[in-house]
Amino acid sequence: MAFLKRTILVTGSSTGIGEACALSLDRSGHRVFAGVRRPEDGERLASQSSNRFRWIALDVTDEAGVREAVRTMRHALGEGRGLDGVVNNAGIAVAAPLETVSLEAFQHQFEVNVFGLLRVTQHVLPLIRLAPPGRIVNIGSIAGRVASPMLGAYCASKFAVEAMSDTLRLEVKGEGIQVSLIEPGVVFTPIWEKSMAAAESNEAQMSPEGRARYADLTSAVRRLATHPRRPGVAPEVVARAVVHALTATHPRTRYLIGRDARIRNLLRLLPDRWHDRIVQAAVARLAARAKKP
Ligand SMILES: NC(=O)c1ccc[n+]([C@@H]2O[C@H](COP(=O)([O-])OP(=O)(O)OC[C@H]3O[C@@H](n4cnc5c(N)ncnc54)[C@H](OP(=O)(O)O)[C@@H]3O)[C@@H](O)[C@H]2O)c1
Structure with missing residues (x-):
């Protein structure tokens, strides 16, 4: 299967991991x-891609829009031809303490x-069945294994993606469809x-007491999110794992990516109180560094 050219839908392709996946799949000869x-994002990507490449309008929260996108792909593929795989990548991250995050923001995180991931999966599965054996690749996160302060909404959404990926893998395996996370x-x-x-904007809506209560956490997370020398990997590293999951004869069920993810996964094995102490010490260190001019 590794040598076959596949037809793949990637959601959330405008930037980051989705963009890296779409471009690297195109460069490897896939459709x-x-x-x-x-x-404008679609046109920019198309200008860097082969003439096999096609962008489609897709907001994963828009039921009618997802239906329309599937109709467009069905038409482009031709009668009776299917999709080899989908990369459920579209995502956002809501960062706010659970006490103050608005229900609206939390709900949007899940939307x-x-x-969104479920909606796209449900709508594309019939197309994937037309081109057996299919692949479903969900972009989860280490945040789906280990929760962090300030990222309660995001972590909850990624914990849900873990469970959904495990369930789906068991449900569709009989048809030869492989699910990787x-x-x-x-x-x-x-x-x-x-x-x-x-x-x-969440912080702006907090009371002065709330802002003071969560000031250290907020500045620690902000520092972690934006510091130029923070640990991490390029989106192309993730794209390589995605291409493997889509094309290898034996894709893995899970791809844990990055040194920080592996360390956090190991820390998860500690008793909760020990784990909490390590996280709290790291937050205190980051907050102290954030205060330095
Ligand atoms: N970056 C990380 O550190 C990291 C780590 C672990 C997992 N992830 C996961 O990787 C995935 C991609 O994130 P990224 O880091 O590459 O971030 P990104 O560059 O912000 O990309 C997110 C993509 O999702 C799209 N998107 C947002 N809302 C959407 C919606 N309602 N419908 C369709 N597309 C939507 C964005 O489109 P617009 O440009 O139109 O907003 C963008 O194309 C996410 O699932 C994220 O949780 C990221």
Whole structure:
């Protein structure tokens, strides 16, 4: 199967991991449908890609839009031809303490990362069945294994993606469809800048007491998200794992990516109180560094 050219849908292709996946699949000779929310992002990607490449308008929270995107792919593929795989990548990160995060922001976190992933999967499965054996690659996170302060909404969404990936893998295995879960640690993409912008607007709505209570946590997370020398990997590293999951004869069920993800995964094995102490010490260190001019 490794040598076959596949037809793949990638959601959230405008930037970061999705962009790296779409471009690297295209460069490896595969046929890519790249889901984007803005035509200008699609045109920019198309200008760097082969003539096999096609962008499609796809907001994963929009039921009618997802139906329309599937109709467009069905038409482009031709009668009776299917999709070899989907990369469920579209995602956002809400950063706010659980006490102060708005229910609206928490719900939106799930709308994109959880219900959006489910909606796309449900709509593309019939197309994937037309081109057996299919592949479903979900972009999870180490945050789906280990929760962090300030990222309660995001971690909850990625814990849900873990459970959904495990369930789906068991449900569709009989048909030869393989489900893989990608679990990166920090990846250098715009997600953190975007999430910091949202975090600032949450902070602006907090009371002065609330702001003071969570000041250390907020500055620690901000430092971790934006510091130029923070640990992490390039999106292309994640894209390599995604291509493996889509094309290898024996894809893995899970791909844990990055040194930070592996360390956090090991720390998870500690008793909760020990783990908490390590995280709290790290937060205190980051907050102290953030205070230095
Ligand atoms: N970066 C990391 O450190 C990291 C680590 C682990 C896992 N991940 C996961 O990797 C995935 C990609 O994130 P990234 O880091 O590459 O961030 P990114 O550069 O911000 O990319 C996120 C993509 O999702 C799209 N998106 C957001 N809301 C959408 C919606 N409603 N419908 C369709 N697309 C939507 C964005 O499109 P717009 O440009 O239109 O907003 C963008 O293309 C996410 O699932 C994220 O949780 C990231």
